[in-house]
Amino acid sequence: MHLAYPAVLAVLLFCTGLYGVLARRNAILVLMSVELMLNAVNLNLVAFDVWLRDALHSGQALTLFTIAIAAAEIGIGLAIVLAVYRNRGSADIDRLRDTAETDDAETLPDDFDGVAARDTTADQATAPAGKAKKAEATA
Template identity: 65%
Template sequence: MHAVYPLVLGALLFAIGLYGVLARRNAIAVLMAIELLLNAVTLNLVSFSAILRDRYGMGQIFTLFIITIAAAETGLGLAIVLLVYRQRATADLGEQRALAEPVEPVTADELSPRNVEAEVAR
């Protein structure tokens, strides 16, 4: 089999997952897109395991690990989403703006030389 088929499939799946993470607003939908990302990676690992015939089964065993970790991640992620939902009554990521810098308009007066000097003197 040509090596490009499985690898390109993994790459495209990754791109779709990336788009999903960035384009979805609902937290659970984002988590789903993350699953797609993880699957793209595991697909790559399995492909390389078959292409390179590694004796230690590295690719497949890492896939196993990743599936385990993905399960744990999904569980924790959903728990966090639940918590956020309980506290804020929404799972919408677009509404979570606590990180934003509060924007207060700078007045022209504040930039005048006299005020700057006074500030320096202080």
């Protein structure tokens, strides 16, 4: 088999996952895209291991380790997402702006339906209120 087939497939799967990570808003969909990227890496590892005929079979061993670490990662990631959802009532990563430092970033964009009541024109007035609200929801 030509080596370019699995390599190109891995590249395309990785870029599909990259698009998903960058474009998705729900945190669980982002985790799914991360799984796609990890699978692309695993496919590369297996293909190059079979090609090189390594005596230690490093590629296949590392693939097994990657699968196990991905399982651990998805467990921890979903636990964090559930904790965030329980505290915030939303798992949208666009709304998690606690580390934003400017007043401009403190105010959420208009298109968020859940928090449409916030007035985006009065930045100076709403920024302290937003901070207080976030602190209340995070504590």
